[in-house]
Amino acid sequence: MPAPCPNFLFIGPDKSGSTWLFEALKQHRQVFLPDVKELFFFDRFYEKGWPWYRKHFKNASEQHRVIGEICHDYLASPLSCARIAHDLPSTKLMVCLREPCQRAFSAYLYLVKVGYITSDFETALRTADDLIDRGRYAMHLTCYLQHFKREQIFAAIFDDLAENPQKFFDSLCDFLDIEHVLLPNQLKERILPAAKSRLPRVTKFARGIGWKIRRLGFPGVVGMIKESSLLTRVLYSPYAPNEKPQMSPWARKFLQETFSPEVQQLDALLGTNLSARWGYLEERKQASAVSRQQSITVHAARKSDAV
Numbered sequence: 001m002p003a004p005c006p007n008f009l010f011i012g013p014d015k016s017g018s019t020w021l022f023e024a025l026k027q028h029r030q031v032f033l034p035d036v037k038e039l040f041f042f043d044r045f046y047e048k049g050w051p052w053y054r055k056h057f058k059n060a061s062e063q064h065r066v067i068g069e070i071c072h073d074y075l076a077s078p079l080s081c082a083r084i085a086h087d088l089p090s091t092k093l094m095v096c097l098r099e100p101c102q103r104a105f106s107a108y109l110y111l112v113k114v115g116y117i118t119s120d121f122e123t124a125l126r127t128a129d130d131l132i133d134r135g136r137y138a139m140h141l142t143c144y145l146q147h148f149k150r151e152q153i154f155a156a157i158f159d160d161l162a163e164n165p166q167k168f169f170d171s172l173c174d175f176l177d178i179e180h181v182l183l184p185n186q187l188k189e190r191i192l193p194a195a196k197s198r199l200p201r202v203t204k205f206a207r208g209i210g211w212k213i214r215r216l217g218f219p220g221v222v223g224m225i226k227e228s229s230l231l232t233r234v235l236y237s238p239y240a241p242n243e244k245p246q247m248s249p250w251a252r253k254f255l256q257e258t259f260s261p262e263v264q265q266l267d268a269l270l271g272t273n274l275s276a277r278w279g280y281l282e283e284r285k286q287a288s289a290v291s292r293q294q295s296i297t298v299h300a301a302r303k304s305d306a307v
Contacts (some may be wrong), residue, residue: 003058008068008092008176009084010212011144012075013134015106016098022070022168030178032057032064036219038071042080042087048217053206056219063121066176076134078143085147092146092176097160100135101255101280103246110234113236115204121251131259138265147268150193155270159277203236256280 010021019197023036034056039045041053060067074080075095084091098106108124108131111117117124125131144153154175165188170180213219256279263275275281 003011003054003056004067004195005054006057006069006088006091008066008094009074009088010068010070010072010094010096011080011084012072012095012140013098013137014072015110016072017161018070018096018239020161020165020187021094021096021172024165024183025066025068025070027184027187028173028178030064031066031068032060032174033070034219035066038073039069039219040071040073040214042071042083043073043077045214045217046083052217054261067176075132075137075140075144081147088223089148090152092154093144094154094156094172094175095137095141096156096158096161097137097231097247097266099272100137100259101247101252102136103158104131105251106256107134109245111279113203119296121245121247125251125254130198132255135255135259136262138262138269141269156272157272157277188259230251241304 010018012018017256019037022033023081025031026033039053039056041048045052056069057067074084084093104125105121108117108121108128111124111128117128119127141155154172156168156172160171166183169183173180177295260280261280267273267275
């Protein structure tokens with residue numbers, strides 16, 4: 001018998017709870033996931049072919065109502081969108097939307113952690129295009145909505161996960177039409193909090209080896225390595241309370257101005273009110289107030305000169 005096909009994909013973005021989601025869904029008896037979180041089939045490894053992809057789901061059984069993959073890179077890839085629509089047109093999709101400024105900064109901290117970036121955040125914003133592009137949720141979701149029905153896409157909000165993990169998971173179970181289960185205590189806490197590398201060169205080298213193993217077609221090996229708590233302790237250490245880098249006011253203002261039209265479009269697309277929830281309405285009000293005050297000042301100066 002051929003291996004079953006996935007009927008659920010988490011497509012992104014990154015730094016929005018994908019590791020937590022992977023761990024939570026693995027606990028559910030009605031859900032089957034591969035041993036490794038990301039297969040990257042629809043974007044990086046599509047040339048390996050459909051049989052290669054499906055073999056990762058061969059151990060799924062009749063008790064598994066949901067057969068899925070968690071891969072946070074698919075959302076920002078139009079090519080992945082087209083391929084998923086062609087190969088899995090009836091699949092259910094999930095996104096988890098995190099305030100895009102915070103998502104960009106969290107992604108930056110991760111790239112520093114694994115040795116891919118050594119510059120400050122402001123410089124990284126000018127050199128690493130993905131930091132901004134992956135926060136253009138409306139643009140990327142528009143692509144998916146051209147290929148999938150709206151009811152096939154579960155648009156979750158990262159803030160809801162942070163506030164109430166159990167309620168967040170219950171809403172996902174409803175979307176997947178599976179029973180509610182009580183989350184274990186460890187899943188009511190943060191998974192993979194921000195950390196720094198103890199050995200940046202070794203960390204970067206190890207990550208490169210991981211990608212070579214994936215390209216050879218053995219993502220499960222990478223999954224086993226990543227789950228090693230000993231390796232995690234050797235390579236990384238958590239930030240001290242006052243040590244974690246913070247986003248500068250300039251960077252936050254720049255990103256809010258960049259993402260503001262995108263968030264407005266997202267609200268129109270999904271019927272949400274994220275502009276208000278994420279503070280973009282307040283930012284626009286303040287900017288408008290400053291603009292009005294500047295106009296009043298200029299007008300007053302011109303009137304004074306005329307007198």
